[in-house]
Amino acid sequence: MADVKKVVLAYSGGLDTSVILKWLQDTYQCEVVTFTADLGQGEEVEPARAKAKALGVKEVFIEDLREEFVRDFVFPMFRANTIYEGEYLLGTSIARPLIAKRLIEIANETGADAISHGATGKGNDQVRFELGAYALKPGVKVIAPWREWDLLSREKLMDYAETHGIPIERHGKKKSPYSMDANLLHISYEGGVLEDTWTEHEEDMWKWTKSPENAPDKPTYIELTYRKGDIVAIDGVEMTPATVLATLNRIGGENGIGRLDIVENRYVGMKSRGCYETPGGTIMLRAHRAIESITLDREVAHLKDELMPRYAKLIYTGYWWSPEREMLQSMIDASQDFVNGVVRLKLYKGNVIVVGRKSDDSLFDANIATFEEDGGAYNQADAGGFIKLNALRMRIAASKGRKL
Numbered sequence: 204m205a206d207v208k209k210v211v212l213a214y215s216g217g218l219d220t221s222v223i224l225k226w227l228q229d230t231y232q233c234e235v236v237t238f239t240a241d242l243g244q245g246e247e248v249e250p251a252r253a254k255a256k257a258l259g260v261k262e263v264f265i266e267d268l269r270e271e272f273v274r275d276f277v278f279p280m281f282r283a284n285t286i287y288e289g290e291y292l293l294g295t296s297i298a299r300p301l302i303a304k305r306l307i308e309i310a311n312e313t314g315a316d317a318i319s320h321g322a323t324g325k326g327n328d329q330v331r332f333e334l335g336a337y338a339l340k341p342g343v344k345v346i347a348p349w350r351e352w353d354l355l356s357r358e359k360l361m362d363y364a365e366t367h368g369i370p371i372e373r374h375g376k377k378k379s380p381y382s383m384d385a386n387l388l389h390i391s392y393e394g395g396v397l398e399d400t401w402t403e404h405e406e407d408m409w410k411w412t413k414s415p416e417n418a419p420d421k422p423t424y425i426e427l428t429y430r431k432g433d434i435v436a437i438d439g440v441e442m443t444p445a446t447v448l449a450t451l452n453r454i455g456g457e458n459g460i461g462r463l464d465i466v467e468n469r470y471v472g473m474k475s476r477g478c479y480e481t482p483g484g485t486i487m488l489r490a491h492r493a494i495e496s497i498t499l500d501r502e503v504a505h506l507k508d509e510l511m512p513r514y515a516k517l518i519y520t521g522y523w524w525s526p527e528r529e530m531l532q533s534m535i536d537a538s539q540d541f542v543n544g545v546v547r548l549k550l551y552k553g554n555v556i557v558v559g560r561k562s563d564d565s566l567f568d569a570n571i572a573t574f575e576e577d578g579g580a581y582n583q584a585d586a587g588g589f590i591k592l593n594a595l596r597m598r599i600a601a602s603k604g605r606k607l
Contacts, residue, residue: 206316207231207233207316207317207344207346208233208234208316209233209234209235209236209313209314209315209316209317210227210231210233210234210235210236210315210316210317210318210319210346211235211236211237211238211306211309211310211313211315211317211318211319212224212227212235212236212237212238212318212319212320213238213240213302213306213318213319213320213321213332214237214238214239214251214255215239215251215321216239216248216250216251216254216255218357218360218361218364219321219360220321221254221258221364221369221370222354222360222363222364222369223319223321223348224237224255224258224260225258225363225364225367225369226348226352226354226363227319227346227348228258228259229367230351230352231346233317234261235258235260235319236260236261236262236263236264236309236310236313236315237251237255237260237262237263237264238264238265238266238305238306238309239251239252239263239264239265239266240266240268240301240302240305241265241266241267241268241269242268242269242272242298242301242386242387243269243272243385243386243387243388243445243448243449244385244386244387245385245410246385248265249265251263251265252265254370257370258369262313264305264309266305268301268305269387269445270443270444270445271301272298272301272386272387272388272445273387273388273444273445273447273448274443274444274445275301276297276298276300276301276523277297277387277388277444277448277484278432278433278434278444279532279535279536280293280297280518281432281484281487281488281491282432282433282491282535282536282538282539282542283507283510283511283514283515283531283532283535284488284491284492284495284507284508284511285511285514285515285518286488286511286515287467287515287516287518287519288465288467288468290463290465291463291465291467291477291479291519292388292389292463292479292481292484292485292488293515293518293519294384294386294388294389294390294391294479294481294484295327295328295384295386295389295391296327296331296518296519296521297388297518297523298384298386298388299328299331299332299335299521299523300331300335300521300523300524302332302335303331303332303333303334303335303336303339303524304335304339304524306318306320306332306336307335307336307339307340307343310340310343311340316343316344317343317344317345317346318332318336318343318344318345318346319345319346319347319348320332320333320345320347321348321349322347322349323349324347324349324350325471325473326469326471327469327470327471327519327520327521329347329349329350330470330471330520330521331520331521331523332345332521333345333347333521334521334522334524334525335521335523335524338524338525339524380394380395380396381393381394381395381397381408382394385410387445387448387449387452387483388448388481388483388484389461389479389480389481389484390410390411390479390480391477391478391479392404392408392477392478392479393475393476393477393478397476397477397478398476400466400476404464404478408478409462409480410480411452411456411461411480411482412455412456412459412460412461412462412480412482413456413457413458413459414459415459415552415553416459416552417459418457418458418459418551418552418553419457419458419552422458422549422550422551423454423457423458423549423550423551424547424548424549424550424558425437425438425454425486425547425548425550426438426439426545426546426547426548427486427490427545427546427548428544428545429490429491429494429542429543429544429545429546429562430543431539431540431542431543432491432495432536432538432539432542433539434447434487434490435447437450437451447483448483448484448487449483450483451482451483451484451486451487452482452483453482454482454486454550455482455483455485455486455550455555456480456482458482458550458551458552458553459552459553460482460485460486460550460553460554460555461479461480461481461482461483461484461485461486462478462479462480462553463478463479463480463481464476464477464478465477465478465479470519470520470521485555486548486550486555489548489555489557490546490548490555490557491542493546493557493560494542494543494544494545494546494560494562495542496560497544497560497561497562497565497566497567498541498542498543498544498562498564498565498566499538499541499542499566500566503538507535507538510531510534513531514528514531514535517531541562541564542564543562543563543564544560544561544562544563544564544565545559545560545561545562546559546560547559547560568580
């Protein structure tokens with residue numbers, strides 16, 4: 204890549220990306236543009252500006268993307284009730300296509316011919332970033348330092364930083380033993396004691412949630428208002444998408460909701476143990492299924508459930524910008540036209556309990572569903588023929604002496 208003249212780097216200001224910034228300047232003799240995204244990770248992003256400028260960066264992009272993240276990525280994903288391998292709510296996965304999008308947009312704005320990221324060669328993020336980049340700018344060059352350099356330990360990174368005058372403190376507050384990723388949807392934890400699948404995660408690891416044991420002894424009730432499949436209000440107060448998720452994170456965390464300890468199958472082939480805190484997302488998933496239960500046609504709901512694992516896999520493996528994901532999204536969004544109404548939830552010591560749901564678009568008819576007299580709304584005698592017709596193929600097979 205001797206022809207690389209300008210690179211847009213996904214930059215956090217931490218050790219890894221600060222070393223990458225200097226390494227790009229020295230190895231490729233190129234200009235580096237930095238991009239730092241505020242996705243609700245709960246840390247100050249503005250200090251990254253001073254760090255980047257201290258390393259000679261002239262163009263620094265620091266952007267608050269919280270509303271776009273929830274509105275255009277998290278909410279569309281939750282319309283599908285998306286969950287990977289039965290448990291994971293895809294908190295890291297869904298942030299990557301937005302970062303890839305902005306990397307490419309900034310590359311176009313600044314005339315850069317390459318992008319760079321700090322994802323390692325062992326994980327899923329390298330795939331997510333790069334698939335997104337190639338889908339949005341086919342000819343872009345991608346520099347992934349972890350696949351090129353020999354700085355494969357924290358000590359080597361620290362030594363490089365010290366040698367090259369990168370302002371990173373060796374001593375200071377104790378570094379977390381975990382590899383962590385945070386945004387407005389979740390916090391993930393990997394590494395440390397979690398690499399032994401038999402060892403219980405440590406209680407002091409969790410940042411957002413109380414343990415269920417220490418959660419309040421009194422349940423919390425909340426009401427979520429839906430419009431076309433998205434939450435637009437909590438307890439009758441209208442909110443923006445990012446405010447909805449931040450509020451649910453706070454309420455859910457107080458009630459011990461959203462902790463997860465799983466072993467997942469990474470796209471690159473290995474199994475990986477991770478712990479996740481997704482309090483708001485856990486509430487959203489349960490509530491969305493509840494409002495759909497009264498507003499969606501049976502076969503539409505079942506078809507969505509059949510397609511959801513494929514949709515989840517596309518997001519997990521980095522295919523957000525693929526034509527097949529966009530096709531599925533169009534179908535999912537069309538299914539949400541009548542997903543309107545209110546869901547009432549009881550939150551108690553790690554549990555999300557649906558206690559009520561109502562909608563002007565409800566397909567639930569109490570006159571038909573009742574166990575009492577229905578005044579002729581449903582003729583029970585019709586069920587006999589229905590059952591016989593559905594049993595016909597089995598009756599024919601049995602009459603021929605066929606066994607299962």
